[in-house]
Amino acid sequence: MDTTLVVRAQKGDEQAFASLAVPLGNRLHALAHRILRDIDLAEDATQQALLSVWRDLPQLRDPARFEAWSYRLLVRACYAEGRRTRREVANLILLEADEPSAGEGLSSVVDRDQLERGFRRLSIDHRAVVVLHHYLDMTLDEVAQALGVPIGTVRSRLHHAMRGLRAALEADARPAAREAAQ
Amino acid sequence: MSSDRDTTRIVRSWLEDGRIALPDRVLDSVLDQLPTTPQRRHLWQAWRNPIVSNTVKTALAGAAALAVAVIGIGLYFNQPGGIGPPAPTPSPEPTLTVAPTLLLTPAPTPEAATPVQIAEAYIEARNAYDPERAKELLANNFFTTEPDEAFRDLDSLELAFERHRAFGFHYSDGDCRERGSAAFTSVVCDYLWTTETHRISGQPPTPARFTFNFSDGRISGVFHDASFAFYFESGGWYHGFLAEHLEFRELLDSIDPDEQRAANELLPEYFELYEEWLSQQP
Numbered sequence: 001m002d003t004t005l006v007v008r009a010q011k012g013d014e015q016a017f018a019s020l021a022v023p024l025g026n027r028l029h030a031l032a033h034r035i036l037r038d039i040d041l042a043e044d045a046t047q048q049a050l051l052s053v054w055r056d057l058p059q060l061r062d063p064a065r066f067e068a069w070s071y072r073l074l075v076r077a078c079y080a081e082g083r084r085t086r087r088e089v090a091n092l093i094l095l096e097a098d099e100p101s102a103g104e105g106l107s108s109v110v111d112r113d114q115l116e117r118g119f120r121r122l123s124i125d126h127r128a129v130v131v132l133h134h135y136l137d138m139t140l141d142e143v144a145q146a147l148g149v150p151i152g153t154v155r156s157r158l159h160h161a162m163r164g165l166r167a168a169l170e171a172d173a174r175p176a177a178r179e180a181a182q
Numbered sequence: 183m184s185s186d187r188d189t190t191r192i193v194r195s196w197l198e199d200g201r202i203a204l205p206d207r208v209l210d211s212v213l214d215q216l217p218t219t220p221q222r223r224h225l226w227q228a229w230r231n232p233i234v235s236n237t238v239k240t241a242l243a244g245a246a247a248l249a250v251a252v253i254g255i256g257l258y259f260n261q262p263g264g265i266g267p268p269a270p271t272p273s274p275e276p277t278l279t280v281a282p283t284l285l286l287t288p289a290p291t292p293e294a295a296t297p298v299q300i301a302e303a304y305i306e307a308r309n310a311y312d313p314e315r316a317k318e319l320l321a322n323n324f325f326t327t328e329p330d331e332a333f334r335d336l337d338s339l340e341l342a343f344e345r346h347r348a349f350g351f352h353y354s355d356g357d358c359r360e361r362g363s364a365a366f367t368s369v370v371c372d373y374l375w376t377t378e379t380h381r382i383s384g385q386p387p388t389p390a391r392f393t394f395n396f397s398d399g400r401i402s403g404v405f406h407d408a409s410f411a412f413y414f415e416s417g418g419w420y421h422g423f424l425a426e427h428l429e430f431r432e433l434l435d436s437i438d439p440d441e442q443r444a445a446n447e448l449l450p451e452y453f454e455l456y457e458e459w460l461s462q463q464p
Contacts, residue, residue, distance in 0.1 A: 014216045021209060029204035034197055043208050050212040051219055058221050115196045134190065135197040166189040 006063035017054055025050055028074045034131045037120055041081045049077040068146040075128045082124045118168025126161040129154055
């Protein structure tokens, strides 16, 4: 990240911000998509996050921390999108997915399907920790700094989230295991 | 049953899927909105903006430094037994001459201390006040920060403003150690300011009044009787000193006062001095 561009953008240079926004937008969008699990919501969240970055950029003290700081704004935008769509989601009727055939076992397709369900059951807080840590390879300390929460909170959220995801995978494995035992 | 390691591996693999780029239309929409989206700036950042006139800077510097100096030094010199350093020698070429009028209004709360007369005169390079017309409100919770360069360098005033909003007014010369109190609710500074322009053109000093309002030891509003505004390069006008600054209020609300105070190590000696002084009051 070019800190010169960050400093220029802090002073209101729109061209400098545009240069930052192209790569940053892609990164934020990738994160938003992974957190929200919805293309449209991710686009909205990314757009809001980029505007927040522009608006609040003068308040960023250390330009070197620009990227981590932008992740925090993105997560906030994801919260907002999550709140905005919660009512709509509540009106949806959840349909049971087709049961996987016994022969597939723990195939990657089934894993992904179960992970998707398990992940959607997590709060945005928990999803953000999982994505920042396991997708961006940020350390827990870095995640804590990016989200502005204590590291203990990050550990707790990660533990809770991974336990939920593991349970989702195991729930899928049980029928296959039962069938195998019969 | 999958182990923790398996779960992590599967989750990581799953997260890697589906790399997608941000559509151009989204990015274009963001960039199109920039001209109509003003950037949020701290109050002190207006100070550093070159478009803010030197006159305004000087006025603000004078008001802030004056009020801070008067309160800090006043409290310092009011310690029992004349505790405190001797008054600094006036600068032969002050950059700002402050009129001998300064009024510190007391807190309206019943438990607020009664304003007292400041006993000692104090003059320094930029500011001066007349002790006969100056009053201070007694503080009840001293605290201090490490010495810094606030007020020594105009560009460092950001420090002062930042501290003010969190801690109240405090300043003393010498080692530049700052002190503060949560007791102040309003400080009114009536003064005359003189700049190099005044001197060169022969204009008389310009009268001005600044009012700093406090809430829980933090500045909640800054008022000025003159009409001026800041214009930022990003295209936004700020009329923050004509009325309570809403953006400033938002910033204040975002600060955890306990956290800020905890960041300032309280010096027990100030408490002891103040308690001792209080015990001797009628």
